[in-house]
Amino acid sequence: MPITGNARVAGVMGWPISHSLSPKLHNHWLSVMDIDGLYVPLAVRPDDAVDAIAMAGRLGFRGLNVTVPHKQTALAVVDNADELATRIGAVNTIVFDEEGASVGTNTDGYGFIENISQRQSGWDFTKGPAVVLGAGGAARAIVVALMEAGAPEIRVCNRTHVRANDLVSDLARPGHAEAVLNAVLWEERDDALAGAALLVNTTSLGMVGKEPLDIRLDALPEFACVNDIVYAPLETRLLRAAYHRGNPTVDGIGMLLHQARPGFEAWFGQVPEVDNVLRLHVLAGTQE
Ligand code: ATR
Numbered sequence: 031m032p033i034t035g036n037a038r039v040a041g042v043m044g045w046p047i048s049h050s051l052s053p054k055l056h057n058h059w060l061s062v063m064d065i066d067g068l069y070v071p072l073a074v075r076p077d078d079a080v081d082a083i084a085m086a087g088r089l090g091f092r093g094l095n096v097t098v099p100h101k102q103t104a105l106a107v108v109d110n111a112d113e114l115a116t117r118i119g120a121v122n123t124i125v126f127d128e129e130g131a132s133v134g135t136n137t138d139g140y141g142f143i144e145n146i147s148q149r150q151s152g153w154d155f156t157k158g159p160a161v162v163l164g165a166g167g168a169a170r171a172i173v174v175a176l177m178e179a180g181a182p183e184i185r186v187c188n189r190t191h192v193r194a195n196d197l198v199s200d201l202a203r204p205g206h207a208e209a210v211l212n213a214v215l216w217e218e219r220d221d222a223l224a225g226a227a228l229l230v231n232t233t234s235l236g237m238v239g240k241e242p243l244d245i246r247l248d249a250l251p252e253f254a255c256v257n258d259i260v261y262a263p264l265e266t267r268l269l270r271a272a273y274h275r276g277n278p279t280v281d282g283i284g285m286l287l288h289q290a291r292p293g294f295e296a297w298f299g300q301v302p303e304v305d306n307v308l309r310l311h312v313l314a315g316t317q318e
Contacts, residue, residue, distance in 0.1 A: 044099075092126060093296060252276050254277055
């Protein structure tokens with residue numbers, strides 16, 4: 031459909047932004063659903079993020095995705111951040127209402143759960159402990175999502191141990207019958223896999239241009255699901271090793287695809303689907 035004067039506009043704000051796959055993803059949905067709308071990349075320097083988020087509402091944007099390094103800034107500047115974004119400490123999705131007031135949420139954990147549930151049909155997150163490698167923003171969203179999904183125990187293992195400790199003390203909720211959170215030393219990551227039902231890599235290790243993730247999977251039960259949120263390359267060394275020893279594996283691109291759905295629905299009024307055509311479209315040209 032041609033873009034008219036009534037087109038709904040949304041975008042993704044980050045610095046840098048040229049690597050973002052979100053424009054390709056949302057514009058594919060707009061095209062297949064024949065929606066009069068547009069989704070644009072917005073390269074916004076860190077010093078300009080506060081003004082740019084406010085201005086987007088005044089310019090008539092329906093909403094924004096917010097990515098590195100603006101997610102914490104977005105939490106601080108939105109008019110209303112929901113409980114989930116506040117708990118995680120970051121906003122990745124903003125919806126502007128009729129008056130231009132901004133509501134912020136975080137859909138990264140939703141994307142994580144939906145990806146594993148789709149690729150390992152109906153995966154049961156309650157069936158055993160989860161090991162989360164990393165303690166950055168992505169790890170925070172994933173730990174909260176795992177707690178909500180009923181994981182009985184979450185072992186957070188990070189190179190810089192104080193960040194794992196901080197994550198655990200920020201997210202643990204004493205008095206709530208939720209997951210037990212434990213910070214594990216990076217040097218103990220191999221042993222931390224004993225008895226786990228899920229292993230997730232949220233670090234940048236294994237990504238194109240970075241060192242591979244160095245971990246021995248010997249202690250991991252064979253039924254455990256292994257997920258890498260890295261998607262360039264799609265098959266990381268971690269996923270290959272897990273696959274070869276018989277573990278179910280889930281690659282990282284689906285988390286990106288699913289986290290985009292709630293924003294799209296709020297801005298453009300239709301529920302988008304994540305299917306293989308979308309996966310291939312978004313991945314095209316990313317794996318060289
Ligand atoms: P994001 O918000 O995407 O999670 P981040 O906050 O930069 O990004 O976190 C990156 C994660 O990768 C961190 O857990 C980081 O560990 P540190 O907290 O010790 O920095 C982890 N990471 C990056 N390079 C690493 C390396 N060479 N070895 C181990 N962990 C690494």
